[in-house]
Amino acid sequence: xxxxxxxxxxxxxxEHFSVPNADIQLWPDWLPRSNSDALQQQxxxxxxxxxxxxxxxxxxxxxxxxxxxxxxxxxxxRYSGMTFSPQPWHxxxxxxxxxxxxxxxxxxxxxxxxxxxxxxxxxxxxxDNEPELGIDPVIASLSLGSTRRxxxxxxxxxxxxxxxxxxxxxxxxxxxxxxxxxxxxPKQSRITQxxxxxxxxxxxx
Amino acid sequence: xxxxxxxxxxxxxxEHFSVPNADIQLWPDWLPRSNSDALQQQxxxxxxxxxxxxxxxxxxxxxxxxxxxxxxxxxxxRYSGMTFSPQPWHxxxxxxxxxxxxxxxxxxxxxxxxxxxxxxxxxxxxxDNEPELGIDPVIASLSLGSTRRxxxxxxxxxxxxxxxxxxxxxxxxxxxxxxxxxxxxPKQSRITQxxxxxxxxxxxx
Numbered sequence: 001x002x003x004x005x006x007x008x009x010x011x012x013x014x015e016h017f018s019v020p021n022a023d024i025q026l027w028p029d030w031l032p033r034s035n036s037d038a039l040q041q042q043x044x045x046x047x048x049x050x051x052x053x054x055x056x057x058x059x060x061x062x063x064x065x066x067x068x069x070x071x072x073x074x075x076x077x078r079y080s081g082m083t084f085s086p087q088p089w090h091x092x093x094x095x096x097x098x099x100x101x102x103x104x105x106x107x108x109x110x111x112x113x114x115x116x117x118x119x120x121x122x123x124x125x126x127x128d129n130e131p132e133l134g135i136d137p138v139i140a141s142l143s144l145g146s147t148r149r150x151x152x153x154x155x156x157x158x159x160x161x162x163x164x165x166x167x168x169x170x171x172x173x174x175x176x177x178x179x180x181x182x183x184x185x186p187k188q189s190r191i192t193q194x195x196x197x198x199x200x201x202x203x204x205x
Numbered sequence: 206x207x208x209x210x211x212x213x214x215x216x217x218x219x220e221h222f223s224v225p226n227a228d229i230q231l232w233p234d235w236l237p238r239s240n241s242d243a244l245q246q247q248x249x250x251x252x253x254x255x256x257x258x259x260x261x262x263x264x265x266x267x268x269x270x271x272x273x274x275x276x277x278x279x280x281x282x283r284y285s286g287m288t289f290s291p292q293p294w295h296x297x298x299x300x301x302x303x304x305x306x307x308x309x310x311x312x313x314x315x316x317x318x319x320x321x322x323x324x325x326x327x328x329x330x331x332x333d334n335e336p337e338l339g340i341d342p343v344i345a346s347l348s349l350g351s352t353r354r355x356x357x358x359x360x361x362x363x364x365x366x367x368x369x370x371x372x373x374x375x376x377x378x379x380x381x382x383x384x385x386x387x388x389x390x391p392k393q394s395r396i397t398q399x400x401x402x403x404x405x406x407x408x409x410x
């Protein structure tokens with residue numbers, strides 16, 4: 001169990017952010033702090049992290065973070081000109097995927113894990129709108145380690161939202177969020193500790 | 206009429222931002238642009254603007270903007286150690302107050318108008334939580350002139366929202382917004398044109 005007996009937050013109400021074309025839910029302490037820190041250590045040391053390249057302006061460029069793509073064998077994932085085949089399940093990641101599917105009521109079968117070594121590592125504005133995710137995909141994101149800022153901005157309107165995501169927090173993006181909003185994890189140069197995020201997705205067989 | 210016949214936005218749906226402890230509604234083009242610019246000129250030239258002082262750390266400090274406090278004769282307003290007595294209604298402001306009361310369904314009887322000459326002028330983090338406004342006051346804010354950024358941050362959680370408010374836009378803050386969130390109009394040094402805002406309030410007799 002990744003969530004301690006007696007500290008079950010399943011009954012805990014979500015914080016709701018219902019904004020035009022997106023429905024965001026946040027559980028700031030979905031995992032108790034001691035669990036999330038231990039889990040981060042295990043994942044950071046036991047997974048096969050890679051600083052992959054993506055295509056930008058026709059050239060391969062190393063991403064400013066490390067990642068692991070994991071899930072059911074059919075879950076191939078194309079983005080920014082690259083195709084990623086899933087690594088087989090790590091038991092902890094598989095268990096979390098099942099727990100979060102159960103908790104949220106959305107079925108997830110693959111996970112993009114990101115490792116940000118420090119505040120210099122980041123992810124730019126993008127949406128999780130790859131065709132294999134289907135229309136209006138629901139994405140769940142579990143944060144472990146350093147608190148990092150997570151920002152959302154509307155594609156066509158001058159509107160922004162931002163949250164600091166602490167270790168153990170779970171964020172759910174639903175509605176037409178990926179169609180109408182972009183999100184990013186900006187640089188925060190003062191941060192010296194690492195963060196791991198697990199972003200849960202579903203790809204039809 | 207401040208709103209042209211044939212361009213009535215009363216039927217137009219609001220953009221809703223429903224977040225923990227606050228309910229924000231935005232009508233980006235409540236007034237047509239030509240009306241809002243003309244209205245700004247009239248208010249900027251016809252009102253008796255003053256760069257009032259407020260008390261900070263026991264000393265009077267000039268506010269980094271100009272203001273006018275206007276409304277029903279009983280609407281005295283205390284904040285930051287100063288008491289403001291209302292100027293009598295300017296007919297345009299009275300008419301807008303009635304239109305916005307009618308449009309939103311909330312009764313307003315006084316208005317704090319702010320004039321920001323350029324992007325150097327601003328307003329710091331605060332809430333409209335003076336006792337005379339009552340519990341969970343509803344505040345409507347009409348923007349005229351330069352588009353300025355308007356930010357909201359939760360008092361106790363690391364959550365923020367931001368909108369660029371164009372000329373003619375109407376923003377409504379409701380729910381427990383003034384109790385749990387702060388708002389501000391930050392400096393934007395690149396902006397060289399002025400903005401007038403009218404913030405509509407209600408004070409019981």
